[in-house]
Structure formats: structure tokens, C-alpha cells
Amino acid sequence: SQTIHQWPATLVQPVGSPLSLECTVEGTSNPNLYWYRQAAGRGLQLLFYSIGIDQISSEVPQNLSASRPQDRQFILSSKKLLLSDSGFYLCAFDRVNTEAFFGQGTRLTVV
Amino acid sequence: GQQLNQSPQSMFIQEGEDVSMNCTSSSIFNTWLWYKQEPGEGPVLLIALYKAGELTSNGRLTAQFGITRKDSFLNISASIPSDVGIYFCAGQWGETSGSRLTFGEGTQLTVNP
Numbered sequence: 001s002q003t004i005h006q007w008p009a010t011l012v013q014p015v016g017s018p019l020s021l022e023c024t025v026e027g028t029s030n031p032n033l034y035w036y037r038q039a040a041g042r043g044l045q046l047l048f049y050s051i052g053i054d055q056i057s058s059e060v061p062q063n064l065s066a067s068r069p070q071d072r073q074f075i076l077s078s079k080k081l082l083l084s085d086s087g088f089y090l091c092a093f094d095r096v097n098t099e100a101f102f103g104q105g106t107r108l109t110v111v
Numbered sequence: 112g113q114q115l116n117q118s119p120q121s122m123f124i125q126e127g128e129d130v131s132m133n134c135t136s137s138s139i140f141n142t143w144l145w146y147k148q149e150p151g152e153g154p155v156l157l158i159a160l161y162k163a164g165e166l167t168s169n170g171r172l173t174a175q176f177g178i179t180r181k182d183s184f185l186n187i188s189a190s191i192p193s194d195v196g197i198y199f200c201a202g203q204w205g206e207t208s209g210s211r212l213t214f215g216e217g218t219q220l221t222v223n224p
Contacts, residue, residue, distance in 0.1 A: 006153075032211060044154075044199065044214045090153050092212075099144050100201065100212050102153030 002027035006091045006103025013110055019064075019078040021106050023091030026072065031093040033074040034100070035066055038088040050074060086110045114138075117200050117215025124190055125223050132198060132218045133184040140202035143176050143183040144212070148197045157198075158185070190222050 006023045013019060025031050032051055036044040048066035050056045056066050063082050067075045074091060086109050094100035114137045124130060134143075142161055146154035158169050160176035160183060167174055173186045183202075187194055200215040 034211070042197065042219065043216045046211075046214075049211050088151075092153075094203075094212060099142075099156050099159045101156070102146075105151070105153045107151070 002093075002101060004091065004093055004101050004103045006106060008106060009104060010107045011109070013081050013108065015083055015110055016080045019076070019081050019085070019108070021076040021089055021091075021108075023074045023076075023103055024072055025074075025093045028093070028095060029071060031072065031095055033068060034090075034092040034094075035064075035074065035076050036090040036092065038090060038105075044090065048074075048076070081110045083110050115200060115202060115213050115215040117218060119218060120216065121219040121221070123221045123223065126191060128190055130187040130190055130194070130220060131184060132200075133182060134200035134202070134215045135182045136202055136213075137181070138204060139180040140204050141180070142203040143174070144201040144203075145172075145174050145183070145185045146199040146201065148199065148217075150196075154197075154199055187220075190220075192222050192224050194222050195220060 003026045034049045035047045037047055038044055046059045048056055048058055050068045053068050064078050089106045091103040092100045115134050117134045144159050145157045147157050148154040158167050158174040163176055163180045164178050165176040171188045175184055197217045197219050199217045201212045203212050
């Protein structure tokens with residue numbers, strides 16, 4: 001069966017520190033992969049999506065970057081976190097014309 | 112780019128009432144999906160629609176894929192307190208890889224016992 005794992009579940013980081021959130025998918029190949037951010041419990045803002053290894057599109061200019069070193073691994077990073085980077089981050093995957101599956105999310109608090 | 116308008120933004124209802132929410136798009140979609148998100152969790156798929164005109168039920172939930180392929184609705188009958196959460200519609204327009212999902216802004220549902 002297809003599963004998606006995202007970690008950590010919660011993270012508290014100081015301003016200016018680096019960030020690395022990891023997401024892996026099992027049970028499928030060549031998935032589309034997504035990183036979303038959700039603020040205040042409303043609306044999913046698409047940050048990055050990827051249709052293949054090293055093929056990543058950025059939706060909004062920001063302090064974050066994404067990488068896909070392997071087919072089923074998607075990493076969200078930052079070199080220096082800002083207070084405004086706080087939020088709920090969700091990783092998701094889908095395949096052509098299939099439903100998307102979400103990870104459990106990471107609650108990031110930048111202090 | 113693709114635009115999805117989801118309404119209403121929030122609903123406050125009494126237990127037992129029926130709920131209706133909808134999404135409209137500026138472009139055609141080939142797939143419509145409805146998700147529910149509970150606090151601190153990732154969204155979970157409720158219903159998937161793949162054909163224009165399709166009407167699908169999942170327990171007390173019913174969703175339809177509009178004939179024009181530009182809209183979809185979700186109905187919840189006889190609401191209960193555990194229906195509380197944020198409901199998202201999502202559409203996918205392509206038939207090839209790279210056809211990413213577009214999400215609505217969500218409908219926050221509150222059910223009063």
C-alpha cells in the first residue's frame with residue numbers, strides 16, 4: 001500500500017537557524033511530490049512541487065528551498081529561518097489523475 | 112493559473128442539520144477531490160470524482176462533479192459533532208505527469224451539539 005512519512009511532527013527553532021524537513025513515500029514510483037504551508041488553520045499554500053528527481057518548481061518566492069535527491073524523497077530546507085516561516089508544513093504526493101495523500105504535518109515554530 | 116473558489120469560508124450549524132459547500136473553477140478539471148482536515152493533522156480524502164456529472168456518496172457525505180467540469184459540491188447530511196474540521200476541495204486538470212492539484216481555501220465547519 002502507498003504511504004507517506006513526514007518528520008518531525010513538531011519543531012521549535014531559533015531565528016537564523018537552518019531547517020530540514022524530510023518526506024518519504026512508499027508503495028509507489030514516480031510520484032508528484034508537494035510541500036504546502038498552512039497558516040492559522042486555513043488554506044494550503046503550495047510552496048514547491050516536483051514531477052521527478054531534481055525537477056522542482058517553486059510557487060512563491062521565499063526563504064525556503066526544496067530538493068528531491070531520490071524518486072520518493074522530498075526535502076524542505078532553509079539556511080536561515082525567519083519568524084515568518086512559522087506554520088504547519090504538509091508534504092503530499094499523487095500520481096496522474098489519482099488522489100493526493102498527505103503526511104501528518106510538521107508544526108514549525110520559529111522563536 | 113488555476114483558480115478555485117470555495118464557499119462558504121465558514122459555517123456554524125446545529126447538530127442534525129445538513130451542510131452544503133461548493134467549489135467553482137475558472138478552468139476545466141478532470142478530477143475533483145474533497146478532503147477533511149482535523150486540527151494538527153494532514154487532510155484526509157473523503158470523496159474522489161473522476162467523471163463529469165458523477166454523483167458519489169460516502170456514508171452521510173455526497174459529492175458531485177459538475178457537468179461543466181468547472182464546479183463541485185459536497186453535502187453532509189444530519190451533521191454530528193465529529194464532522195467539525197476544515198473541508199477542502201481540490202481539482203486536477205491534466206492527464207499527464209506534472210498536472211498538479213489546486214486546492215480551494217477551505218470551509219471551516221463548526222457543529223454545535
